[in-house]
Amino acid sequence: MPSIAVCVKYIPDVEQVKADREGKLITEGVSMRTNDLDKNAIEEAVKIKEKLGWKTFAITIGPEGAKMALREALAMGIDEAYLACDEAFKDLDTLGTTTVLAKVIEKAGGADLVICGEVSLDSFSGQVGPKLAELLGVPCVSCVRKIEVRDGELLVERALEDRYEELAVPLPVVVTVTREINTPRIPSLMAIMKAAKKEIKVLGAQDLGLSAEKLSALRAHGLLEVIVPPMERKKVRIAGETPEEIAENLLKALEEEGVLS
Amino acid sequence: MAGPVLAWSEKKDLLLELLGGGSSLAEAFGSSLKALVLAGGPEAASGAEELAKWADEVLLATDGKFSVPDSSVFASAIQDVARSEGADLILIASTRFGREVAARLSAKMKVPCMTGCTSIKVEGGRLLVERTVYAGRAIARQECPSLPCVLAVAPRAFERPATKRNGKVRTVSLEVPEPKLKLLSVKEKELKGPRLEEAEVIVAGGRGVERREDFAMLEELAKLLGGAVGCSRPIAEDRGWFPEWIGLSGRKVKPKLYVAVGISGAIQHVAGIRDSKVIVAINKDEEAPILSVSDYYVVGDLYQIIPALIEVLKRRKGQA
Numbered sequence: 049m050p051s052i053a054v055c056v057k058y059i060p061d062v063e064q065v066k067a068d069r070e071g072k073l074i075t076e077g078v079s080m081r082t083n084d085l086d087k088n089a090i091e092e093a094v095k096i097k098e099k100l101g102w103k104t105f106a107i108t109i110g111p112e113g114a115k116m117a118l119r120e121a122l123a124m125g126i127d128e129a130y131l132a133c134d135e136a137f138k139d140l141d142t143l144g145t146t147t148v149l150a151k152v153i154e155k156a157g158g159a160d161l162v163i164c165g166e167v168s169l170d171s172f173s174g175q176v177g178p179k180l181a182e183l184l185g186v187p188c189v190s191c192v193r194k195i196e197v198r199d200g201e202l203l204v205e206r207a208l209e210d211r212y213e214e215l216a217v218p219l220p221v222v223v224t225v226t227r228e229i230n231t232p233r234i235p236s237l238m239a240i241m242k243a244a245k246k247e248i249k250v251l252g253a254q255d256l257g258l259s260a261e262k263l264s265a266l267r268a269h270g271l272l273e274v275i276v277p278p279m280e281r282k283k284v285r286i287a288g289e290t291p292e293e294i295a296e297n298l299l300k301a302l303e304e305e306g307v308l309s
Numbered sequence: 310m311a312g313p314v315l316a317w318s319e320k321k322d323l324l325l326e327l328l329g330g331g332s333s334l335a336e337a338f339g340s341s342l343k344a345l346v347l348a349g350g351p352e353a354a355s356g357a358e359e360l361a362k363w364a365d366e367v368l369l370a371t372d373g374k375f376s377v378p379d380s381s382v383f384a385s386a387i388q389d390v391a392r393s394e395g396a397d398l399i400l401i402a403s404t405r406f407g408r409e410v411a412a413r414l415s416a417k418m419k420v421p422c423m424t425g426c427t428s429i430k431v432e433g434g435r436l437l438v439e440r441t442v443y444a445g446r447a448i449a450r451q452e453c454p455s456l457p458c459v460l461a462v463a464p465r466a467f468e469r470p471a472t473k474r475n476g477k478v479r480t481v482s483l484e485v486p487e488p489k490l491k492l493l494s495v496k497e498k499e500l501k502g503p504r505l506e507e508a509e510v511i512v513a514g515g516r517g518v519e520r521r522e523d524f525a526m527l528e529e530l531a532k533l534l535g536g537a538v539g540c541s542r543p544i545a546e547d548r549g550w551f552p553e554w555i556g557l558s559g560r561k562v563k564p565k566l567y568v569a570v571g572i573s574g575a576i577q578h579v580a581g582i583r584d585s586k587v588i589v590a591i592n593k594d595e596e597a598p599i600l601s602v603s604d605y606y607v608v609g610d611l612y613q614i615i616p617a618l619i620e621v622l623k624r625r626k627g628q629a
């Protein structure tokens with residue numbers, strides 16, 4: 049039976065990050081959540097499973113707490129979950145992340161289709177999907193907003209800045225998906241409770257045959273700082289008894305700003 | 310003294326921008342600046358002469374296989390050229406396809422890669438990069454740890470070139486692998502060019518605008534204010550009412566006046582309007598995030614407020 053791997057990242061809620069006094073990013077105390085686009089990736093895998101009966105599994109590289117992302121994937125209908133968790137996996141660069149993902153996929157018996165998000169909202173690199181394709185030696189189509197499986201081939205629609213492309217690509221393949229591909233389902237309470245009882249396979253560097261030496265060469269370096277530019281605005285509420293009065297008041301304010309021609 | 314700066318993009322206008330920024334990087338490195346054109350046919354090869362004015366050399370490879378948008382094929386070709394030229398810095402325009410190619414290329418070469426770079430500088434021999442992170446909320450400052458490296462540059466991060474280098478076009482022949490993708494069809498979008506980037510006033514509609522026809526209202530308001538109409542991504546990509554949108558993944562705008570109508574203000578949207586002088590929000594939800602990033606806001610129904618604004622503006626114009 050063909051199988052689908054979904055790569056899921058657990059990230060700080062990007063809407064909640066703040067700056068300290070010096071304008072540097074604070075992520076402490078910010079709640080974590082599944083990368084938005086990875087929910088689209090999960091949804092698409094589950095849809096294919098429901099239609100064609102393919103086996104699905106989800107992979108997350110992250111700390112113990114990242115199991116939450118996998119629980120969510122299981123509750124949405126993914127069959128199996130793998131957490132790659134090891135001190136040595138901390139601060140990997142994208143090639144490192146990809147190396148670990150490729151090993152987990154191998155361990156899980158390979159995948160005919162790998163689905164990633166277009167980007168992870170925190171690191172915003174969009175590199176993991178294409179790099180994974182390179183390591184697996186398979187084609188890649190990123191920014192896909194439609195997928196159809198037909199006769200061992202994948203028909204996809206890729207959304208680029210200036211056009212949409214319809215492409216046919218043989219399996220195995222890596223695709224990355226955009227937010228437009230589907231609306232991720234919200235799992236029922238029953239499904240969430242069932243998922244909580246499912247096994248999550250935890251794999252460390254040793255289980256994956258990755259040496260500390262190899263991994264240390266794949267560590268991200270060079271990050272100097274992360275700045276949150278201020279977004280200071282006046283925030284003046286314009287009120288009035290009637291829509292006309294509100295309109296008058298708003299236009300008066302804009303006139304004073306000198307932005308009405 | 311480092312190896313050449315090599316620039317490639319599937320888009321000619323963006324390749325020109327890469328030469329603009331690449332020129333000062335090549336200077337700082339004390340190296341040369343080369344552009345790479347991978348053309349699927351003679352038509353795609355045209356314009357290489359023009360590019361050569363702004364580079365020390367344009368390398369031109371023509372092969373039918375480049376008419377299939379397979380990132381693996383492009384990455385393999387760029388790798389061949391980078392190797393034979395000894396390139397130390399490879400610049401690629403960070404379009405959706407360019408980003409894919411950059412990532413694959415760097416994985417092939419086992420070298421560092423950064424995407425979406427908004428600034429690249431050489432300071433004290435260090436290669437310093439800024440890129441957008443946290444969905445547009447933050448900027449990461451990074452040092453490129455080693456050369457060679459691949460940097461995917463955000464469109465419009467670089468100016469077009471100003472100093473001529475008057476290079477020549479050199480035809481190169483490459484062993485290009487067979488594409489694995491088949492291009493079945495292409496639907497071009499009707500883009501309106503830099504109209505939005507240049508607009509002084511923008512009235513933008515979001516999912517709060519219920520029907521396509523209702524945008525007529527926004528258009529009328531925009532006209533009265535002397536501006537253009539824009540929209541959020543779902544209006545373009547989910548509903549298909551417009552070919553392009555405003556925001557991090559769309560157009561970044563900097564008008565004097567930005568009016569967000571029925572737009573919630575997700576960070577990806579806000580990242581594209583940050584440089585506006587005055588932001589006005591009209592939203593019926595008191596909790597909508599857009600309100601806290603606006604200068605003036607109205608909590609109310611756009612279907613009442615917009616007609617009232619049009620009414621009052623018309624009356625004023627009539628009196629003038």
Ligand SMILES: Cc1cc2nc3c(=O)[nH]c(=O)nc-3n(C[C@H](O)[C@H](O)[C@H](O)COP(=O)(O)OP(=O)(O)OC[C@H]3O[C@@H](n4cnc5c(N)ncnc54)[C@H](O)[C@@H]3O)c2cc1C
Nearest residue numbers: 515516517541542556557558571572573577578593594611
């Ligand atoms: C990687 C990535 C990149 C993205 N890039 C972009 C981008 O570049 N640009 C972009 O816009 N989005 C982008 N998005 C999508 C973004 O996250 C939001 O989903 C999107 O901006 C929401 O659009 P909206 O505000 O129109 O719709 P909604 O969030 O649904 O908001 C509609 C708003 O209208 C208000 N409203 C409804 N009816 C009325 C009424 N009658 N009167 C007044 N107000 C009303 C509601 O209160 C609500 O606030 C991106 C997402 C991802 C994952």
Ligand SMILES: Nc1ncnc2c1ncn2[C@@H]1O[C@H](COP(=O)(O)O)[C@@H](O)[C@H]1O
Nearest residue numbers: 055056109164165167168173174175176
């Ligand atoms: N730590 C991770 N664990 C699992 N998948 C990941 C991880 N990091 C990135 N990915 C996948 O790669 C995609 C793109 O991430 P990025 O290249 O970081 O923008 C994400 O949407 C995920 O599908």
